Amino acid sequence: MAQNEPFDREIKRGTLELLLLRLVRERRSYGYELSSDLSERSGGWIDLKEGTLYPVLYRLEDQGLIAAEWDPPARGVPRKYYRITAKGRKRLDELTESWKTWVRVVNTVLDGTAEGGEQ
């Protein structure tokens, strides 16, 4: 997939926070699961290097948008679960609203020029 374009990289960078907040709002989740969920639910389109996901999670955690807790090691593999905070929910609503507006506005512009736009 042609995702090495600066355009794609910028979009990915800009929407990652939104997507991650959305995923952890649905259910608490851990790094490995979040990266495979992102890839799966985007039909493989978002195939970021998984190691680059953690710094973004740290940013969200340090901003108080998500909170982390290690699962008591009752099971075999230790997992650090992230859950969304109240502040994170608010941020998610804002970002979702903003994203939808951008998509609508950009589409309007693109559709207008595609039709010739001489009305």
Next chain:
Amino acid sequence: MSQSDRYIEEVMRLVVATREERERFAADLRAHFEEGLSRNQTTAELIFKLGTAEAVAEAFNAERPLAYAGFWRRLAAFFADISIFVLAAIPVVMTVVAMEAHAINDKVGVALMLLCALAIFGLSLTYFPLLEARFGKTLGKQLMRIRVIEENGRPLQLRQAVIRRLSFYFDLLAVDAIFIPFTPKKQRALDILAKTVVIEEPGEEVPAWAWAAGLFGWLAIVLVIVTVALPYL
């Protein structure tokens, strides 16, 4: 040491982070490997999907602002490195003393001194660029808790380490250091050319003794050499 441990160690070497941040990241990467291995993935597959250590560290470094090291801290580090060259002068002085005392004949003495001069010359050419390219720091920079990296947070290449050292090769006073206080990223002129910056290691304090050793260590070594050698000359 397993392949995943080596990978994590390499990422930790490349990130600019406090000890706590390193521990958090290393723990998460370890958990990531364990999770993947428990799902029958191989370490090589997991590393491929994580991305190269360089790319992962670059993503990490891009998230936080860098603290650029100032003039005095870098001067102390530079003087500390110069101390090593002063130490390298000891064999030369010893040879001179031995020749004066007629303990060795003059031909042997001159040969020894030429050898020493050659060694010091070689050291002066290679010391800074090789250490900076391999570790991001010289011994002096380690003493003062600073590191050279690329402007974009990546570890610097040998080519860049050589470029930023050109001022030293052609001008021992390193006049381009007067740029440091006046540039936004506190760069020397050749840092700008090499696209490198010198940063403070986050969360690490420089002890007072390190400042003293850095700024005045070379002087102490010179004084000791002169005091010991003078009676024989």
